Amino acid sequence: MSSYFCFMNIDVLIIGQGISGTFLSYYLQNEGKSFLVIDNNYSRSPSKIAAGIINPVTGRRLVTVWMVEDIMPFAWKAYQAIGHALGINAISQKSIIDFFPNPFMRESFLQKIETGDQYVHAYPEQNHFNNFFNYELGCGEIRPVYTAHLETLLPAWRSHLLKDNFLWEEDFEISHLKVEAEKIYYNDIVAEKIIFCDGTSSFDNPFFKRLPFAPNKGEALVVEIPGLPSQHIYKKNMLLTPLQEAGANLFWIGASYIWDFDNANPTEAFRESTEQALRQWLKIPFTIVEHRSGLRPATLERRPFVGFHPLHPSIGILNGMGTKGCSLAPFFAKQLTDNLVYQLPIAKDADVNRFAKILAR
Numbered sequence: 001m002s003s004y005f006c007f008m009n010i011d012v013l014i015i016g017q018g019i020s021g022t023f024l025s026y027y028l029q030n031e032g033k034s035f036l037v038i039d040n041n042y043s044r045s046p047s048k049i050a051a052g053i054i055n056p057v058t059g060r061r062l063v064t065v066w067m068v069e070d071i072m073p074f075a076w077k078a079y080q081a082i083g084h085a086l087g088i089n090a091i092s093q094k095s096i097i098d099f100f101p102n103p104f105m106r107e108s109f110l111q112k113i114e115t116g117d118q119y120v121h122a123y124p125e126q127n128h129f130n131n132f133f134n135y136e137l138g139c140g141e142i143r144p145v146y147t148a149h150l151e152t153l154l155p156a157w158r159s160h161l162l163k164d165n166f167l168w169e170e171d172f173e174i175s176h177l178k179v180e181a182e183k184i185y186y187n188d189i190v191a192e193k194i195i196f197c198d199g200t201s202s203f204d205n206p207f208f209k210r211l212p213f214a215p216n217k218g219e220a221l222v223v224e225i226p227g228l229p230s231q232h233i234y235k236k237n238m239l240l241t242p243l244q245e246a247g248a249n250l251f252w253i254g255a256s257y258i259w260d261f262d263n264a265n266p267t268e269a270f271r272e273s274t275e276q277a278l279r280q281w282l283k284i285p286f287t288i289v290e291h292r293s294g295l296r297p298a299t300l301e302r303r304p305f306v307g308f309h310p311l312h313p314s315i316g317i318l319n320g321m322g323t324k325g326c327s328l329a330p331f332f333a334k335q336l337t338d339n340l341v342y343q344l345p346i347a348k349d350a351d352v353n354r355f356a357k358i359l360a361r
C-alpha cells in the first residue's frame with residue numbers, strides 16, 4: 001500500500017472476511033495486488049457457523065453437485081495451499097457413513113450404487129458402528145468428502161492480514177462510498193475496485209439488491225461425544241461432523257434449512273428436536289455445548305453471483321454461496337481474481353452479468 005497525499009491508494013477494497021473474502025484476499029495477495037479488507041467480525045456470519053462439509057452428492061436422491069469435478073479437486077488443493085502458507089491444517093478428507101433413515105432412502109442409495117456412481121459406495125462391515133449408533137436399516141458410504149476447518153482457517157488468515165494492517169475491523173458504511181468508472185473512494189481510501197464479499201449485507205446494497213437473493217436460515221448444535229471416532233461424518237437425516245479441535249470430542253450436528261423465518265436467532269424448537277433425534281440415534285452419552293444460528297446468502301437459482309457490475313465496472317461481488325460456500329468460494333475467488341488480473345472469463349452460470357438487465361435498471 002502506498003500513500004498519496006492523505007489518501008491510501010490500493011488496487012482492491014474487499015468488504016467481508018468470511019470464506020469468500022478470505023480466498024479472494026489470498027488470491028489477490030498471490031498476484032501481488034494491494035488490498036484492504038474491512039470486516040466487522042459479526043459473530044453469526046454463516047462462515048463462523050458452518051461445518052465446512054464439501055460433499056460431492058446432495059439431497060434425498062444423492063444428485064451429483066454442480067461442477068463437482070472441477071470444484072472438489074480445486075477446493076482440496078486450495079485449502080491445502082492456504083493452510084500450508086499459514087502453517088495450519090485447513091482441510092481433512094473424510095467419508096460420510098449414511099445410516100438409512102427409512103426404506104425409501106435405503107432403496108435410493110442402493111440404486112445409486114448400481115449405476116456405478118463414483119461417490120456412492122456399499123459399506124461391507126454393516127455392524128461396524130453397532131456400539132455407537134442405532135441403525136436398523138443399515139448404512140452406505142459416500143466418499144471422498146472433505147471438511148474445511150473454517151474455525152481454524154478464518155482466525156489464522158485474519159491474524160495474517162491484521163499483522164500487516166491489511167484488515168480493518170469495523171463496519172463498512174455504504175453511504176460513505178463514492179463510485180467512478182475507474183475508481184472508488186471510501187473515506188480516505190482510493191481503490192480501483194471494491195468487491196463485496198459481505199454475505200447477507202449485500203441484500204441491502206443499492207448496487208446489488210435487485211439480484212435474486214433468497215436468504216435461508218440454518219441452525220446447528222455443537223455437542224461433546226467422548227469416544228466417537230472422528231474419521232467419519234455420520235448421517236441420518238442430519239449430519240454429525242467432527243470439529244477439528246484435537247482430543248476435544250466435539251461434533252457439529254445440523255443443519256436446518258428454513259425459508260420462512262422472523263429473525264436469525266437460535267430456536268428452542270430446533271434444539272429440542274435435534275437433541276431428541278440424537279438421543280434416539282446415539283447409544284453413547286453426549287453433552288450440548290453450543291447452539292449456532294445464522295442466515296445463508298442463498299440465491300433463487302442456487303448459483304453464486306461473481307463478477308463486476310455491468311454499469312459500474314469498479315464494483316464487484318463474490319456472494320450467493322448458499323449452502324455450499326466452503327466448496328464454491330475458493331473456486332470462484334480464483335476465477336474473479338483471474339478475471340480482474342488477466343481478463344479471463346467467469347463461468348456463465350455464476351457470472352453476475354447474467355443479470356445485466358436487472359442490474360441496469
Ligand SMILES: Cc1cc2nc3c(=O)[nH]c(=O)nc-3n(C[C@H](O)[C@H](O)[C@H](O)COP(=O)(O)OP(=O)(O)OC[C@H]3O[C@@H](n4cnc5c(N)ncnc54)[C@H](O)[C@@H]3O)c2cc1C
Pocket residue numbers: 015016017018019020021038039040041042043045046047048049050051052053054170171172173197198199200201217218219220254255256293294295296297318319320321322323324325326327328
Ligand atoms: C448452519 C449452517 C451450516 C452450513 N454448513 C455448510 C457446510 O457444511 N458446507 C458449506 O459449504 N457451506 C455451509 N454453509 C453455508 C456457508 O456457511 C456459506 O455459504 C458461506 O459461509 C458464505 O460465506 P461468505 O464469505 O460468502 O459470507 P459470510 O460468511 O456471511 O461472510 C461475510 C463477512 O462480511 C462481514 N460483513 C458483512 N457486512 C459487513 C459490513 N457492513 N461491514 C463490515 N463487515 C461486514 C461479516 O462479518 C462476515 O465476516 C452453512 C451455513 C449455515 C448457516
